[in-house]
Amino acid sequence: MKKPVYLDYAATTPVDPSVADDMVRYLTPDGIFGNPASRSHAFGWQAEAAVESARKQVANLIHADPREIVWTSGATESDNLAIKGAVAGRTDVHVITSTIEHKAVVDTCKWLEGRGVDVTWLKPDHEGRISPAQVEGALRDNTVLVSLMLVNNELGTINDIASIGGMLRERGILFHVDAAQAAGKMPVDVTTMPVDLMALSGHKVYGPKGIGALYVRRSPDVKIEAQIHGGGHERGMRSGTLPTHQIVGMGKAFAIAAQSLSAEIEALEQLRNAFLEGLSGLAGVTLNGSDTGRVPGILNLSFEGVDAESLMLGLRDLAVSSGSACASATIEPSYVLRGIGLSDEQAHRALRFSFGRFTSHEEVVFASAQIVDVVTRLRSVR
Template sequence: MKKPVYMDYAATTPVDPAVADEMMKYLTLDGVFGNPASRTHAYGWQAEAAVEAARKQVAGLIHADPREIVWTSGATESDNLAIKGAVAGRQGVHIITSKIEHKAVVDTCKWLEHQGTDVTWLDPAADGTISCEQVLDALQENTVLVSLMLVNNELGTINDIAAIGAELRQRGVLFHVDAAQAGGKMAIDVGSMPVDLLALSGHKVYGPKGVGALYVRRSPDVQIEAQIHGGGHERGMRSGTLPTHQIVGMGKAFSLAQSGLEEEIVKLEALRKSFLAGLQSLDGVSLNGSESNRVPGIVNLSFDGVDAESLMLGLRDLAVSSGSACASATVEPSYVLRGIGLSDEQAHRALRFSFGRFTTEEDVAFASSQIVDVVSRLRAVR
């Protein structure tokens, strides 16, 4: 059976072969398989050294101090640790987020809301952005945290995190940023982009699933309460035996992303242009998100007169999605698309196409031709 052309890089990326090769060195008896917390023998020392080397590699991609990197099981845990950890034990406090954040943030904030935390849910602009003015207008005397994503996972839209962060830093309000879709897709510098907590994911950057990191600013020191207890690992912020092979894989993936970032952005811009050019013969195609203020690898499109479910069934030779992988079990229209003002009918006509490092010009040419054929056929039988 022929494999479908993969156009769902926003859901997950394949592990880069160089990453897989590196990971294999940390699994078996003839490799570095020890527990990084074992301080009494060479197996543990070698594993700890590998973990710390990877910590430097992850820190390097976002220009952080390695001591500011806390290992987690992924961006979902990082988001939970950041938000719950910042609010834990504080009564009568207020936090701000938006209605189109990733479910890891939305559901965490809803949980806190049920616990008595006051939450303001900001409405995005039609292109999926949250403005600095919106955030400032929503601030209250008891606001302790703002949580916004850097790149929207369904639209690819970029928020002006630097401007928002600068204003919040002046006011002493903690700023958490979900950067899972931004890592390896755009430049991130936590020095010029003043954030306090930033979530990262391994499997969005050609690394393994099941590993992520949370950047926790050290100067001035940000304090968060641990959500997992049992051993005091990661400077007391996240207990649990560290998976050396996954951490090494994430470090290698982030190192590759840093060295090839500019080249990859150029490539993805070219692929995006070719993909959209191949759809020009179709009428009634609209872009959801921003034309310019976005990363290149995510394209969310609505097709007039065609529902996404029927279109996906027709596109059997393409792997695409109708939205976030974390919400794919529901038949409800995307809350992100509804959040930017689309009707349920319009949202039901949308598909997300995302491409990456291993996508070729032939792939996007094939994809666009398939879309034109299937959309035209479905419209003809309406």
């Protein structure tokens, strides 16, 4: 069977081969397999040194202090730790988020609502953005946290985090940002983005699954309550034996991303343009999201007269998505697309295409030709 063309990089990226090579060195008996918390022998010291080196690599990509990086199992845990840890059992407080956040934020905020926390759900504009004015208009005297994503995982749309963060910093309100889809795809700088808590993921940046990080600002200190207890690791914010091999992998992946960011952005832009050029002769194709304020690697399109399920069945040689991988178990139309004003029918016609480091020009040309062929055929038999 011919290997399908992979156009679902927003769901996960393959591990970069050089990352995998480094990870193996921290697994086997002839490598550095010790527990980083073992301070009484060289095996532990070597593992701890590797962990701290990776911490610096992750921090460097977002221009943070390494002491501000807390290891987690992924961005989902980072989001949970940030939001639950900031609210920490208080019920007389107010939280602001949006209706099109990742499920890791949406479900966590719903969980808080069920425990007496007041949550305001902001509605985005038709391109998927939340404006600073919306956030400012929703603030209350007891607002303690705002949680918004930097890049939307289904649309690729970028929020104005710097402006929103500056306003919140002046008011002393904590700002949590899910940057899982932003790191390695656009410049991220916490020295110019006034963010207090930022969720990061390894497997979205050509690192392994099962590892992530939470940036926790230190100046002045942001206090969050641990959600996992049992040893006081990570300065008391997240207990558990650190997976050295995964941490090394995430660090190496973030180091590569920092070195190649400009070139990768340019390459993804070229792939996106080639893909859209291949679809230019097909009528009834609508872009969902923004054509300007977005990252180049994520593209959400609706095809008039064709439902996404039928289209995916016809595109057997392509690996694409009808929305977030975390919501793919449901046949309901995307809540993100409905959130930006699409009808259920319009949302059911949409597919997400996402490109990455190992996508070739030939693959996107082949993919666009396949889409034109299948859409034309499906429309002819309606």
